[in-house]
Amino acid sequence: MDMVKDPVAYLTFVFIFSLLAAVILPLPVELVLVGFIAYLMDSSSQFLGLSVGGAFILIAIIMGLGKAAGSWVVFVIGIKAEKLVNKYLSWGWFQRLLAWVERFCKRFGYMAMFLVMCIPMMTDTVPLYIFSILNKDGEVFDRNWFVLTNLWAGIARTLIVGILAVAGVMSFGYVAG
Secondary structure, X not given: OHHHHOHHHHHHHHHHHHHXXXXXXXXXXXXXXXXXXXXXXXXXXXXXXXXXXXXXXXXXXXXXXHHHHHHHHHHHHHHHHHHHHHHHHHOHHHXXXXXXXXXXXXXXXXXXHHHHHOOOOOOOHHHHHHHHHOOOOOOOOOHHHHHHHHHHHHHHHHHHHHHHHHHHHHHOOOOOO
């Protein structure tokens, strides 16, 4: 909770955690919001002089930027990992699964990725790698749009969680102070 009191340290932590959650950490990014929500619910707290809504928008942007940076790394890794995945295509069930997911991605494209990446409390790592590996040499997703979609999904997901958390806390009448 002390880190939340230092906005620069907290925002840096949020960015790095979001980036790592996209690339290697199988953890939901919302974990970094727990202390922040508790801190904001204290009536004597202030985060850069912003209202609760303003603070969440700032955190959402930073979290989105971290997820976007991580998705760029995953996109590059996914293109290289495609060759490794092709090795497992001899397994019938794996081949059918990949074919179904690839058809799904081609049909719904960026909207599918956006909706999947907006699901609260879900790890980002697995879906990002699936989307990037199924990209087949850039046929399904363009790198820039892949990153931009994850930026917007990261912002939207953080705001969804923030709205639900603050509304939940306020509906129970809890405001410390």
